[in-house]
Amino acid sequence: MFPINETMGQYSELFMLLAAGTYTVAFIAFAWDLAKSSKALRAVDLKAAAAAEAMAKVPVTAGAGAGAAVDRAAVDRAESDVSGPAGRAERPSSAIGRVSPGGAGAAGQTADAGMRYAAERRVPARVAVALTVLGAAIHGAGVVTRAVGAGRVPWGNMYEFLTTGAFVAVAVFLLVLVRRDLRFLGTFVIGLAIIMLVAASVAYWTPVGHLVPALQSYWLIIHVSIAVISSALFTLTFAMSALQLVQAHRQKTIAAGGADKLGFMRLVPSALSLENLSYRINAVAFVGWTFTLMFGAIWAEKAWGRFWGWDTKEVWTFVIWVVYAGYLHARATRGWTGTRAAWLSIVGYLCVIFNFTIVNQFFNGLHSYSGL
Amino acid sequence: MSERVNEKNNPAPENTAHKTGADKAGADKTAATPVAKAKAEAALPTLGIKGMLRWAWTQLTSMRTALFLLLLLAVAAVPGSLFPQRPANPSIVTQYIADHPDYGKILDSLQLYDVYSSAWFSAIYILLFISLIGCVVPRAIAHYKAMRSQPPRTPARLSRLPEYGTLVIPADAGIPASRAIADAAAKLKKRGYRVDVRNDDAARPSLGAERGFLKEVGNLVFHTSLIGVLVSVAAGGLFGYSGQRILVEGDTFVNTLVGYDQFTPGTNFESSQLQPYSIQLDKFQITFDRESKGKFGQPIDFKADVTTKENPDAPAEKQVLKVNDPVSLGGTSIYLTGNGYAPVVTIRDGAGNVAMQGPVVAKLQGDNYYSSVVIKVPDARPDQLGFAGFFLPTAFVTEEGVSFSGDPELINPQLTLNSYFGDLGLDAGSPQNVFELDVKKLTPLNARNLDAGGITLAPGSSYTLPDGKGSISFDGVKRYIGVDIHHNPGQLYALIFALLAVAGLVTSLYVNRRRVWVRTGTHQDGRTMVEYGLLARGEDHRLAAEAETIRGLLADEWGLESGQNNSQNAPSTQGDNGPADRSGNPVSAEPPTEDFIQSTAGSHESKKDQ
Numbered sequence: 014m015f016p017i018n019e020t021m022g023q024y025s026e027l028f029m030l031l032a033a034g035t036y037t038v039a040f041i042a043f044a045w046d047l048a049k050s051s052k053a054l055r056a057v058d059l060k061a062a063a064a065a066e067a068m069a070k071v072p073v074t075a076g077a078g079a080g081a082a083v084d085r086a087a088v089d090r091a092e093s094d095v096s097g098p099a100g101r102a103e104r105p106s107s108a109i110g111r112v113s114p115g116g117a118g119a120a121g122q123t124a125d126a127g128m129r130y131a132a133e134r135r136v137p138a139r140v141a142v143a144l145t146v147l148g149a150a151i152h153g154a155g156v157v158t159r160a161v162g163a164g165r166v167p168w169g170n171m172y173e174f175l176t177t178g179a180f181v182a183v184a185v186f187l188l189v190l191v192r193r194d195l196r197f198l199g200t201f202v203i204g205l206a207i208i209m210l211v212a213a214s215v216a217y218w219t220p221v222g223h224l225v226p227a228l229q230s231y232w233l234i235i236h237v238s239i240a241v242i243s244s245a246l247f248t249l250t251f252a253m254s255a256l257q258l259v260q261a262h263r264q265k266t267i268a269a270g271g272a273d274k275l276g277f278m279r280l281v282p283s284a285l286s287l288e289n290l291s292y293r294i295n296a297v298a299f300v301g302w303t304f305t306l307m308f309g310a311i312w313a314e315k316a317w318g319r320f321w322g323w324d325t326k327e328v329w330t331f332v333i334w335v336v337y338a339g340y341l342h343a344r345a346t347r348g349w350t351g352t353r354a355a356w357l358s359i360v361g362y363l364c365v366i367f368n369f370t371i372v373n374q375f376f377n378g379l380h381s382y383s384g385l
Numbered sequence: 386m387s388e389r390v391n392e393k394n395n396p397a398p399e400n401t402a403h404k405t406g407a408d409k410a411g412a413d414k415t416a417a418t419p420v421a422k423a424k425a426e427a428a429l430p431t432l433g434i435k436g437m438l439r440w441a442w443t444q445l446t447s448m449r450t451a452l453f454l455l456l457l458l459a460v461a462a463v464p465g466s467l468f469p470q471r472p473a474n475p476s477i478v479t480q481y482i483a484d485h486p487d488y489g490k491i492l493d494s495l496q497l498y499d500v501y502s503s504a505w506f507s508a509i510y511i512l513l514f515i516s517l518i519g520c521v522v523p524r525a526i527a528h529y530k531a532m533r534s535q536p537p538r539t540p541a542r543l544s545r546l547p548e549y550g551t552l553v554i555p556a557d558a559g560i561p562a563s564r565a566i567a568d569a570a571a572k573l574k575k576r577g578y579r580v581d582v583r584n585d586d587a588a589r590p591s592l593g594a595e596r597g598f599l600k601e602v603g604n605l606v607f608h609t610s611l612i613g614v615l616v617s618v619a620a621g622g623l624f625g626y627s628g629q630r631i632l633v634e635g636d637t638f639v640n641t642l643v644g645y646d647q648f649t650p651g652t653n654f655e656s657s658q659l660q661p662y663s664i665q666l667d668k669f670q671i672t673f674d675r676e677s678k679g680k681f682g683q684p685i686d687f688k689a690d691v692t693t694k695e696n697p698d699a700p701a702e703k704q705v706l707k708v709n710d711p712v713s714l715g716g717t718s719i720y721l722t723g724n725g726y727a728p729v730v731t732i733r734d735g736a737g738n739v740a741m742q743g744p745v746v747a748k749l750q751g752d753n754y755y756s757s758v759v760i761k762v763p764d765a766r767p768d769q770l771g772f773a774g775f776f777l778p779t780a781f782v783t784e785e786g787v788s789f790s791g792d793p794e795l796i797n798p799q800l801t802l803n804s805y806f807g808d809l810g811l812d813a814g815s816p817q818n819v820f821e822l823d824v825k826k827l828t829p830l831n832a833r834n835l836d837a838g839g840i841t842l843a844p845g846s847s848y849t850l851p852d853g854k855g856s857i858s859f860d861g862v863k864r865y866i867g868v869d870i871h872h873n874p875g876q877l878y879a880l881i882f883a884l885l886a887v888a889g890l891v892t893s894l895y896v897n898r899r900r901v902w903v904r905t906g907t908h909q910d911g912r913t914m915v916e917y918g919l920l921a922r923g924e925d926h927r928l929a930a931e932a933e934t935i936r937g938l939l940a941d942e943w944g945l946e947s948g949q950n951n952s953q954n955a956p957s958t959q960g961d962n963g964p965a966d967r968s969g970n971p972v973s974a975e976p977p978t979e980d981f982i983q984s985t986a987g988s989h990e991s992k993k994d995q
């Protein structure tokens with residue numbers, strides 16, 4: 014057992030505060046990006062619409078129509094009672110690449126369906142990402158100094174779950190950003206990270222300390238780290254599923270000729286693209302959660318002598334697993350893709366949150382050693 | 386079910402999604418009629434018993450039911466975390482029912498204190514697993530057949546497939562259609578496809594290719610393994626056993642039924658299963674946290690030195706038992722689950738004989754090993770004696786006279802007791818809780834409110850009871866540990882099946898099952914026209930990349946530039962996956978294959994179809 018280094022612990026807390034501050038500025042930049050882009054995009058759209066009106070005495074056909082038709086199809090999906098071949102044909106995720114070619118303005122869609130970076134520069138978004146990277150670096154230093162201060166992995170109590178969890182959520186977000194333009198999720202992810210850091214410092218503050226014997230196991234390293242990474246991925250998909258619902262609603266309204274009240278959603282890809290990418294992330298996270306469950310069971314066998322005992326924490330881990338298994342099934346069940354699958358993804362995440370907050374604090378079980 | 390899977394990915398012959406709104410509405414109307422018809426038919430009561438059963442079976446094994454049952458299972462598991470559960474702690478349940486006279490009993494009749502063995506919870510998972518079997522078996526058969534049969538026939542219009550592209554081999558290359566198809570077949574084989582070449586000497590030979598059969602195998606393994614896990618868990622419940630025992634330093638436990646303080650056998654347990662190994666607790670050490678302020682005095686390490694013997698004649702072996710680090714012996718695992726202090730006392734009775742001598746297990750009550758002590762001395766004569774009180778490793782007394790323990794270690798150990806005499810009620814043979822003394826029928830000898838006062842002892846001191854009832858001396862303090870002993874024969878199998886399940890899951894999620902068709906033909910002007918189409922079964926976001934790779938392979942083979950497709954190659958900036966599909970080929974919807982092969986070489990509009 015390594016000795017405790019309180020000075021390191023104090024540095025860590027300082028880093029956490031600095032990180033929260035940096036994130037706050039990043040959050041503002043992300044929000045500014047949404048507001049600004051939505052204004053700029055609206056202006057562009059207005060111009061395009063005027064131009065289109067001039068040409069469009071003709072019924073919509075082929076090329077130009079493709080976008081509209083596809084969006085309509087997506088709307089059908091969103092209604093989710095579509096069971097005919099039309100709905101199914103939309104299904105293959107490989108189709109994302111070709112959703113609404115050139116049909117950008119058609120249904121208030123500007124964002125890239127494949128979630129790749131477009132050529133257009135979004136200065137506030139760049140600033141926001143840069144600040145997020147800076148914040149994450151400081152945050153990372155906070156996590157590392159905490160680990161050094163306590164002489165062990167930095168996830169042994171609620172304070173550490175929150176601070177390290179927030180770091181992993183931001184890190185996963187940044188990693189995905191390398192390949193996909195998910196900057197539209199910035200306000201959400203960074204907002205959540207700020208909440209977690211603040212909650213950790215205010216409600217769950219715990220000085221550096223040794224682990225209780227029940228936690229002294231290499232399974233703590235394996236089991237909890239996988240749980241945290243999976244949860245971070247679920248966080249992304251939760252945000253995407255929520256946006257998917259909003260976007261589906263908006264697409265439907267627009268397709269029905271309604272006014273576009275949610276201009277900032279232009280920055281967000283179509284409901285179908287969101288669904289497809291969140292499915293892929295959820296699949297990874299589900300495998301991770303399966304490991305969390307299994308390793309948890311192995312650890313429980315080592316620590317308590319039974320691998321499964323329906324302890325509250327075990328119950329909720331199981332419930333989460335089953336809900337996401339349901340989600341994967343829903344994606345293969347007619348009439349359950351689209352909106353309903355998104356709801357399942359959201360419900361799954363709410364269970365994750367519940368498992369982490371309420372169960373850790375208010376339920377008595379063998380897991381009640383979260384440092385409170 | 387496999388049909389359904391098929392359907393979801395096959396391009397629909399009349400794809401309404403891509404028509405204009407007006408067209409679509411029309412199509413919907415026509416589509417509505419057959420549905421209505423089908424509904425009417427479904428309502429006709431002509432099924433009969435057999436038909437009903439078949440119908441019920443189809444419903445049960447449908448994907449929708451599986452989904453519904455899964456979600457139901459999730460919901461049904463929740464109450465078990467909201468209400469106390471008997472298997473975990475029966476006394477809390479009894480308390481809970483007493484505390485909630487209004488609905489406590491009702492919950493009990495709904496089996497809400499035994500959720501995971503309740504009729505309704507079992508019903509859900511049994512139905513789910515029946516559905517699972519009904520799902521897996523036909524699928525396995527279908528897949529076995531699919532693996533042994535050739536890839537499906539080449540669709541008439543490849544251009545309808547989600548991925549579609551064309552290549553044109555110049556006339557002067559000297560590659561006729563038949564050779565082009567042979568080349569494509571070779572390339573695809575090398576890429577792991579199973580390839581079947583059709584009418585390769587005809588004017589327009591084609592090939593069908595398929596790969597990724599492992600995906601379905603993975604899915605089947607996954608679902609089957611879940612059944613394996615369930616069966617293993619059930620077997621563990623049938624043939625396993627578990628028990629508890631408290632061991633004071635120096636004590637030896639022998640694995641026989643009488644050796645246990647508490648024993649829970651599985652349904653099919655037989656006492657001959659117990660291997661008579663022994664385990665002796667030599668020494669138990671605790672390290673307390675003396676570093677951090679917040680957790681000062683919290684235990685941070687438990688270590689029990691034990692001596693074990695596999696059986697009475699085996700050589701003794703020294704082992705260390707720790708939390709998270711059980712000792713395995715005779716097919717069981719022994720876990721360190723609790724600990725505390727056991728003050729050693731000697732009690733003499735009124736006749737002057739030693740009526741009891743030895744350690745008394747003190748039960749933890751509060752911080753810093755503040756523990757309760759109960760001593761029953763049924764052998765004392767002329768009167769049986771009883772003691773109840775507290776043990777404090779580091780005794781402090783507040784100004785109000787309340788005593789508490791200031792530290793978990795033995796800095797100032799103290800035993801405070803009340804004493805009683807009379808009939809302990811043990812002779813009747815009815816079991817009693819060793820940690821509780823029923824004082825109703827006893828006469829108090831020592832208590833704070835009596836003239837004699839309470840008994841307060843430090844190690845080494847003794848006290849003579851009033852009225853010549855005897856004496857008690859506090860000789861020293863030992864530590865004790867609580868161990869759980871478990872035997873679960875299903876455990877290993879559960880682990881194996883769980884690992885199989887994960888392997889199946891990963892295979893199923895990340896192997897892609899794909900079909901490729903290629904058709905070639907010779908244009909009137911002598912060029913060889915090649916078209917290909919790809920179709921995925923199940924989610925496959927890399928299909929476009931695969932199409933691009935295959936295109937590249939074929940282009941290389943024939944010395945073409947793969948990017949130089951033709952007008953079809955409208956660059957798409959919205960590629961989903963990798964730079965490959967940046968130049969993805971929007972697929973042409975209308976022109977039938979014949980057109981491409983025979984005359985047009987890429988003159989259709991770029992339109993999308995999927």
Ligand code: HEM
Binds near residue numbers: 446513514521893894
């Ligand atoms: C114990 C209950 C079940 C659990 C926990 C479960 C879990 C899962 C999971 C996690 C997947 C996604 C991974 C994969 O593709 O292998 C899956 C897929 C699948 N499950 Fe289940 N399942 C259960 C019961 C069933 C039942 C009863 C059926 C049949 C009605 C079924 C049919 C399927 C099918 C067809 C797929 C493939 C979906 C696709 O094509 O994408 N499952 N299941």
